Amino acid sequence: MLEKALTGSKRYWTWIFVLLGIIGVGFIAYLQQWKYGLGVTGLSRDVSWGFYIAQFTFLVGVAASAVMLVIPYYLHNHKKFGKILILGEFLAIASVTMCILFIFVDMGQPMRIMNVVLHPTPGSVMFWDSVVLSGYLFINLIVGWTTLGAERKSVPPPFWVKPLIYLSIPWAVSIHTVTAFLYAGIPGRHLWLTAIMAARFLASAFAAGPALLILLVMFVRKVSKLDAGTEAIQSLAKIVTYAMTANVFFFLLEVFTATYSGIPGHAHPLTYLFFGLDGHTALVPWMWTATVLAFLGLGLLIFPATRRNEGILPIALLSVFIAAWIDKGMGLVIGGFIPNMFERVTEYTPTATELAITVGVYAVGCLVLTVLYKVAIGVKEDTAGEAEHH
Amino acid sequence: MSMNRRQFLKIAGASTVLGLGGASVVNSLRRGGLEASQMSPDPRGLVAKRWGFVVDVSKLTTEEDYKRCTDACHNIHNVPVFKNDNLHEVKWIWKEPFENTFPGIEHEYMSHEFKEKNFLVFCNHCAKPACVKVCPTKATFKRKDGIVMQDMHRCIGCRFCMAACPFGARSFNYLDPRGNDIDGKPLIKVENKTFPTRMIGVVEKCTACYERLAIGQQPACAEASNGAIVFGDLEDPNSEARKIIATKYTIRRKPELGTQPSIYYVIGGSEHA
Amino acid sequence: MYNGGKIIAGLVVFLAFFTFPFYYNLGKANARPEPKLNTPVIQQLAEKKCVESKDVMRSDHMQILNDWRDSVVRDGNRIYVNAEGKRYTMSLQNTCMNCHSNKKEFCDKCHNYMAVKPYCWNCHIQPKEDKS
Numbered sequence: 001m002l003e004k005a006l007t008g009s010k011r012y013w014t015w016i017f018v019l020l021g022i023i024g025v026g027f028i029a030y031l032q033q034w035k036y037g038l039g040v041t042g043l044s045r046d047v048s049w050g051f052y053i054a055q056f057t058f059l060v061g062v063a064a065s066a067v068m069l070v071i072p073y074y075l076h077n078h079k080k081f082g083k084i085l086i087l088g089e090f091l092a093i094a095s096v097t098m099c100i101l102f103i104f105v106d107m108g109q110p111m112r113i114m115n116v117v118l119h120p121t122p123g124s125v126m127f128w129d130s131v132v133l134s135g136y137l138f139i140n141l142i143v144g145w146t147t148l149g150a151e152r153k154s155v156p157p158p159f160w161v162k163p164l165i166y167l168s169i170p171w172a173v174s175i176h177t178v179t180a181f182l183y184a185g186i187p188g189r190h191l192w193l194t195a196i197m198a199a200r201f202l203a204s205a206f207a208a209g210p211a212l213l214i215l216l217v218m219f220v221r222k223v224s225k226l227d228a229g230t231e232a233i234q235s236l237a238k239i240v241t242y243a244m245t246a247n248v249f250f251f252l253l254e255v256f257t258a259t260y261s262g263i264p265g266h267a268h269p270l271t272y273l274f275f276g277l278d279g280h281t282a283l284v285p286w287m288w289t290a291t292v293l294a295f296l297g298l299g300l301l302i303f304p305a306t307r308r309n310e311g312i313l314p315i316a317l318l319s320v321f322i323a324a325w326i327d328k329g330m331g332l333v334i335g336g337f338i339p340n341m342f343e344r345v346t347e348y349t350p351t352a353t354e355l356a357i358t359v360g361v362y363a364v365g366c367l368v369l370t371v372l373y374k375v376a377i378g379v380k381e382d383t384a385g386e387a388e389h390h
Numbered sequence: 391m392s393m394n395r396r397q398f399l400k401i402a403g404a405s406t407v408l409g410l411g412g413a414s415v416v417n418s419l420r421r422g423g424l425e426a427s428q429m430s431p432d433p434r435g436l437v438a439k440r441w442g443f444v445v446d447v448s449k450l451t452t453e454e455d456y457k458r459c460t461d462a463c464h465n466i467h468n469v470p471v472f473k474n475d476n477l478h479e480v481k482w483i484w485k486e487p488f489e490n491t492f493p494g495i496e497h498e499y500m501s502h503e504f505k506e507k508n509f510l511v512f513c514n515h516c517a518k519p520a521c522v523k524v525c526p527t528k529a530t531f532k533r534k535d536g537i538v539m540q541d542m543h544r545c546i547g548c549r550f551c552m553a554a555c556p557f558g559a560r561s562f563n564y565l566d567p568r569g570n571d572i573d574g575k576p577l578i579k580v581e582n583k584t585f586p587t588r589m590i591g592v593v594e595k596c597t598a599c600y601e602r603l604a605i606g607q608q609p610a611c612a613e614a615s616n617g618a619i620v621f622g623d624l625e626d627p628n629s630e631a632r633k634i635i636a637t638k639y640t641i642r643r644k645p646e647l648g649t650q651p652s653i654y655y656v657i658g659g660s661e662h663a
Numbered sequence: 664m665y666n667g668g669k670i671i672a673g674l675v676v677f678l679a680f681f682t683f684p685f686y687y688n689l690g691k692a693n694a695r696p697e698p699k700l701n702t703p704v705i706q707q708l709a710e711k712k713c714v715e716s717k718d719v720m721r722s723d724h725m726q727i728l729n730d731w732r733d734s735v736v737r738d739g740n741r742i743y744v745n746a747e748g749k750r751y752t753m754s755l756q757n758t759c760m761n762c763h764s765n766k767k768e769f770c771d772k773c774h775n776y777m778a779v780k781p782y783c784w785n786c787h788i789q790p791k792e793d794k795s
Contacts (some may be wrong), residue, residue: 037590072618108547108591188556
């Protein structure tokens with residue numbers, strides 16, 4: 001089926017080569033990091049995780065969101081999602097690929113990655129994170145490819161795909177729960193030490209992921225004959241609405257506990273994020289932008305008039321996506337390190353090299369997504385065409 | 391026999407995987423390795439059930455007193471010195487004022503002298519270390535004698551331990567420690583040729599001078615401190631360290647987090663009581 | 664043959680890449696490595712013996728060093744008893760390099776020949792050699 005990705009319009013090939021160019025630039029930037037060390041980034045002794053891990057955390061959520069299509073379709077017979085299931089699964093594959101790459105570029109000694117396999121440590125959440133992420137990639141690759149291949153041949157998929165699909169449902173929830181546990185089990189960092197971390201992660205994931213998916217579906221509709229249908233889009237938009245409501249609600253719960261309890265350690269990270277601490281205010285504009293976008297997006301989604309308007313819907317979805325990206329990525333990860341364990345503030349700003357590598361990794365994800373989507377569109381257009389002939 | 395291209399590719403792929411996988415399994419089984427009986431500790435080595443430190447800052451009065459301790463450690467361990475670069479600095483032991491060592495305990499009525507009194511901070515070698523719990527490769531691990539060790543060969547540089555340590559005791563080699571600072575001078579000021587340096591991409595911290603303990607010597611900071619730092623077996627009722635914490639009032643950093651740190655700071659020595 | 668031109672061109676490119684190591688190194692001297700043992704410390708030894716015999720060291724020094732590493736760092740050991748009962752301190756930097764202080768004439772000779780780059784000396788300080 002991969003041959004479907006080898007034929008395309010001029011626009012398609014231009015896009016592929018643009019992506020390859022960006023990947024090349026990112027790779028050259030990575031060579032700098034390889035040679036000189038992670039000192040080429042903005043990371044520090046105090047803020048030891050930054051942009052790379054922020055992207056990783058956010059993208060695990062996007063990957064998990066495929067489950068928001070699988071549950072309605074397979075558990076509740078919501079057949080409207082039939083045309084776009086594969087797009088969700090392929091988005092999950094691209095996301096997990098990027099997650100793995102972000103981990104790789106963040107490691108100080110990436111050539112020793114096999115140590116995690118050679119010396120398994122079940123007591124470490126990071127060990128489990130590598131297990132569940134690899135498993136999830138594996139499941140989605142097998143399920144996606146097999147179901148698409150079966151559709152191409154107009155036969156039902158083999159019997160063993162169904163149990164794998166059912167497995168993918170709790171597995172998707174687990175990848176994001178385990179990622180949340182990376183943060184929620186750390187004793188010293190007040191912003192992270194909260195029981196609601198996993199719930200917040202999942203809510204934010206199920207808002208941002210499907211939001212991106214709807215935008216991709218609308219784009220696919222523009223460039224091909226694959227039309228998911230307005231009902232599918234609206235269904236998914238309602239899921240985004242509920243998830244984003246939960247996400248915002250959970251965040252406000254955090255704000256309440258931190259401010260009402262009055263415990264300084266609890267409040268300091270949030271104070272830093274929204275008002276600055278000791279005169280350090282680097283993240284303040286970002287957090288308020290995220291707040292505005294969150295409420296804007298949510299407002300536009302809650303009211304059916306604006307949600308059903310396919311001109312306004314993309315704005316709402318983009319707002320939700322960006323708000324979640326800022327809050328979960330920069331806000332959560334950086335905020336956990338500020339103030340440091342000595343109650344001092346060391347700020348973090350990503351460097352150009354760091355951003356170049358990040359964009360390079362995103363380009364790899366886009367390339368994977370483009371190729372997989374081209375295959376899916378190709379197969380579906382073929383089978384739809386055949387169905388018309390019969 | 392006739393087979394189509396797809397079958398051929400499947401068979402070729404499977405044979406390659408089995409071949410390579412089988413070869414590596416056979417290879418790893420063949421390697422003998424040394425007998426465990428051939429290797430043993432140095433008989434001079436100091437042993438304990440739980441190593442700990444007692445730090446009495448009333449015995450540290452001048453800048454010189456603190457510097458002697460921190461230099462003793464950093465010099466014999468080839469720790470790079472990053473001047474004016476608190477982003478990439480590497481430090482195993484250093485001084486912090488009271489209000490930063492024990493955040494939250496200071497109050498508005500405390501004298502300036504107390505608030506700004508410097509303490510020596512370094513890895514607490516906790517009995518229940520958060521860093522050991524999170525390390526995905528056991529590159530940091532707890533020895534039977536209580537020391538939290540760092541295996542630089544195994545560390546993958548994921549820095550999860552740095553996120554987990556509630557005491558900020560760990561440093562990462564963001565830059566090559568064997569490089570030069572912005573003035574062009576080597577970062578490692580004093581080279582100890584009997585101890586390795588580190589390389590970029592690994593985490594490091596105080597390792598309780600395990601290499602000195604192994605030949606019967608005290609940790610360098612304790613030796614240089616003129617009695618301000620006492621190192622001993624907390625589980626031995628007759629050790630000097632244990633006697634101090636049994637008779638004097640001591641506090642530890644962030645005990646409420648449950649990591650059970652092993653550095654006890656003497657508060658209110660007899661001079662101040 | 665369909666697309667014959669592209670296939671033959673592709674094959675030529677593939678062969679060019681595949682045989683690169685061979686024709687790139689044509690004519691380059693590849694004499695046997697001769698590691699030198701004439702360091703001051705070795706010359707002053709009464710018995711010119713390494714930790715283990717030459718054959719054992721040649722084939723197994725990598726494994727021995729790995730085992731020493733794990734034994735020292737992870738198990739807290741320090742003393743190694745060799746096949747003849749002699750005791751050594753397990754240390755690349757202080758034992759091995761003490762005798763073999765000529766890394767360029769000893770260690771590097773075989774490593775360069777075999778194109779292996781062990782990164783031990785990124786951390787373990789190598790002895791200073793006069794010719795740099």
